[in-house]
Amino acid sequence: MKKFFLYGIIILTILVTFVSNTKVFAEDIEENNEVNYNITMKQDILTLMMAYPEFITGVEKSEEGKVFVITASGKKILYDDKESKDFNGKMDNADLQDILEDIYPLTMPDKLLDINRDPGRFRNYILLNEVYGGSEREVSSNLISVPAPYKNYQFNKNNGAAESLKKAMEELKQLSLGNGAVSSLLNPINGTFNYRVISGTGKLSPHAYGIAIDINSNPSDYWKWASRDAGEKRMLSYPKELVDTFEKNNFVWGGKWGHFDILHFEYRPEVLIKAKYFGETFKEDMDWFGEVPRDKKIDNYINIIEGTLN
Numbered sequence: 001m002k003k004f005f006l007y008g009i010i011i012l013t014i015l016v017t018f019v020s021n022t023k024v025f026a027e028d029i030e031e032n033n034e035v036n037y038n039i040t041m042k043q044d045i046l047t048l049m050m051a052y053p054e055f056i057t058g059v060e061k062s063e064e065g066k067v068f069v070i071t072a073s074g075k076k077i078l079y080d081d082k083e084s085k086d087f088n089g090k091m092d093n094a095d096l097q098d099i100l101e102d103i104y105p106l107t108m109p110d111k112l113l114d115i116n117r118d119p120g121r122f123r124n125y126i127l128l129n130e131v132y133g134g135s136e137r138e139v140s141s142n143l144i145s146v147p148a149p150y151k152n153y154q155f156n157k158n159n160g161a162a163e164s165l166k167k168a169m170e171e172l173k174q175l176s177l178g179n180g181a182v183s184s185l186l187n188p189i190n191g192t193f194n195y196r197v198i199s200g201t202g203k204l205s206p207h208a209y210g211i212a213i214d215i216n217s218n219p220s221d222y223w224k225w226a227s228r229d230a231g232e233k234r235m236l237s238y239p240k241e242l243v244d245t246f247e248k249n250n251f252v253w254g255g256k257w258g259h260f261d262i263l264h265f266e267y268r269p270e271v272l273i274k275a276k277y278f279g280e281t282f283k284e285d286m287d288w289f290g291e292v293p294r295d296k297k298i299d300n301y302i303n304i305i306e307g308t309l310n
Contacts, residue, residue, distance in 0.1 A: 039288045041079060042305050043278045044100045045069060046289060049301045051250075051270035052159055055131050059308045067309065069096065077126050087116040091201065094122035104275040105256055106247065108240050112232045113258040120252035120271040121259070123206065132156045132209040136195045143193055143210050149173045149186050154193040156210035160250075161267045165192075165213065168249040172242065181239045190214040190263060199224075211267040213251075221262040231260045238262065247272060 048069055049056050058070040068076040080097040083089070090098045104119040113119075133139035133156070143154040144162050148169045155162040176183035193210040197203060206212040220226040220234035235255045243253050250269040254261030282290045289302050 038309065040278075041067065041097070042288050042309055043282075043290070044097060044274070045079065045305055045309075046292065046298075046301055047100060047270050047274045047278065048096065049304075050292070050298070051273050052127075052131060053297070055159065059305055061308055071130050073130065075126070075130055077124070077130070087118075090122045092203070094124050096124055096127070098122050099124050100270065100274050103279045104252055104271045106275050106279065108243065109235070109256060112228055112235060112260060113256060115228075115258040118257040118259050119275075120266070120268050121254075121257050123203075125204065128204075128206075128209055128211075131159050132161070132211060133158075136208070139193075139195065139209055146192075148189055149176060149183075151189065153189065153191070153213065154210060155213075156193075156267075159269070161211050164249040164251070164267060164269075168245050168251065171245045171249075175241055175245065179239065179241070181237075182242050185216045185239075185242060188216060190217050206266045213265050214263045215265070217263050221260075223257075223259045223261065228260075231262065235260060235262050 045059050045067075055072050056069050057072050060068045060070055060076065062068070067079040069079060070076055078095055081093075081095045085093070085098065099120075099122045102117060102119040102122075105113075133142050139156065142156050142158050144157045145152045146155045146162050146166050146169065149172065153165075155165050157163075172182060172186060176186055192207065192213045194205070194207040196205050196208055198205045207214075218234055220230040223231060226234070238255055243255070246253060246265045250267055250272045251265040252268045252271050254264035254266070277290050277292050292298055
């Protein structure tokens with residue numbers, strides 16, 4: 001009897017130790033997740049401040065713990081609504097955390113991304129309205145003419161979008177002189193500003209803000225027009241130097257989306273900044289701000305973020 005009692009004590013001790021260790025382990029994981037979340041949030045907000053320096057001026061944390069970026073007009077834009085969203089939910093109602101969550105790949109892909117991986121395709125419309133215009137009339141008032149190799153096109157002047165397209169077009173014009181693959185994609189260009197919604201969504205296209213350009217079209221360019229095999233073949237045929245030129249000037253490429261849109265380039269500086277400084281180059285032993293280029297303006301952003309979120 002004493003023997004069974006002793007066994008019982010040993011088993012009970014083992015169970016208590018196991019439960020206790022499991023609880024500590026779970027608490028460690030939760031604490032680690034919270035630390036990682038806070039680091040990512042700081043990086044995202046720094047990214048947004050770097051990408052929209054004339055429009056995002058600060059950050060605020062409410063008593064309930066909600067974090068907002070503050071725009072020059074005084075508008076507060078929620079960083080993370082903490083809602084669990086599927087792909088369609090993010091397409092319909094992306095917060096700032098959603099648009100930066102899936103890091104855009106800076107290398108040329110060797111195959112199409114998975115069907116619901118569209119890094120850089122989720123858009124926060126509160127931010128777009130604030131920066132580029134909240135109506136067709138407002139957007140139109142911000143458009144200026146940008147010269148391309150064969151024609152001029154309307155593009156939004158705000159936040160350096162038109163200037164970035166101009167630089168890209170100047171570089172591509174030089175590239176096209178000795179590169180038939182590049183030249184053929186620039187003539188004809190299918191257009192820039194077009195105040196319309198994305199088919200089947202009810203959401204404004206980035207073309208409606210004058211921040212996207214579609215170059216020469218092919219039947220295999222768009223996921224609704226072609227099979228994935230045809231789209232992948234078309235994507236793999238694209239000249240790397242053309243894509244690099246657009247990305248260098250802060251345009252994401254629809255060829256790097258699972259819902260491929262290969263003729264489409266979209267001005268999204270926050271997506272490229274996040275990928276450049278907080279993608280593969282960021283290491284765990286770095287300070288949270290990694291290797292962003294430091295100057296007085298960046299240091300001020302870092303101080304604002306640390307002062308509010310630490």
